[in-house]
Amino acid sequence: MTTGLLKLNLSDDELAGVLSHEVIHGVRQHVDADFVEIAKLEKALQEYATHLERHGNDQSETAQMRENYEYNRLHQQLEKAYSYSRQRSAFSHAQESEADSMGLKLAIAAGYQANGLMSALQKLAAHQVALYGEKSLLGSKTHPPLPKRIERLNQIQTQSGY
Numbered sequence: 001m002t003t004g005l006l007k008l009n010l011s012d013d014e015l016a017g018v019l020s021h022e023v024i025h026g027v028r029q030h031v032d033a034d035f036v037e038i039a040k041l042e043k044a045l046q047e048y049a050t051h052l053e054r055h056g057n058d059q060s061e062t063a064q065m066r067e068n069y070e071y072n073r074l075h076q077q078l079e080k081a082y083s084y085s086r087q088r089s090a091f092s093h094a095q096e097s098e099a100d101s102m103g104l105k106l107a108i109a110a111g112y113q114a115n116g117l118m119s120a121l122q123k124l125a126a127h128q129v130a131l132y133g134e135k136s137l138l139g140s141k142t143h144p145p146l147p148k149r150i151e152r153l154n155q156i157q158t159q160s161g162y
């Protein structure tokens with residue numbers, strides 16, 4: 001949920017649509033694999049640093065060298081993971097589509113109008129165009145272009161007869 005969205009005075013149905021989309025990201029565990037990898041490496045490095053700090057000096061020179069080598073290796077891996085993850089989006093477009101279509105069903109199951117998310121995205125699109133022009137609809141790093149998502153949500157609704 002972004003502050004930009006909150007400023008759009010969304011109705012309950014629209015808000016439910018947006019939140020359902022986010023809930024699906026959560027329950028379907030749409031977490032970036034890079035993100036998990038980075039968290040693992042950061043933890044391993046942290047543990048290594050603590051270990052070296054405590055026991056670094058009571059070990060043989062070979063053991064120290066081996067541990068320093070291992071520490072540097074982990075560090076390089078982490079740098080690589082950082083730069084890789086900067087180049088790709090937080091969620092894949094397939095995950096976005098799933099969050100849109102399953103989110104729509106979730107909102108309906110919770111007793112909200114089917115077109116909540118679509119309507120919220122239409123408001124958002126209009127708002128973006130007003131502020132930044134048509135170019136702002138080309139899609140962000142994290143989500144496919146708004147007009148594409150709106151069109152697809154419209155299709156899902158028509159197909160499922162909501």
Ligand SMILES: [Zn+2]
Nearest residue numbers: 025091096099
């Ligand atoms: Zn999303």
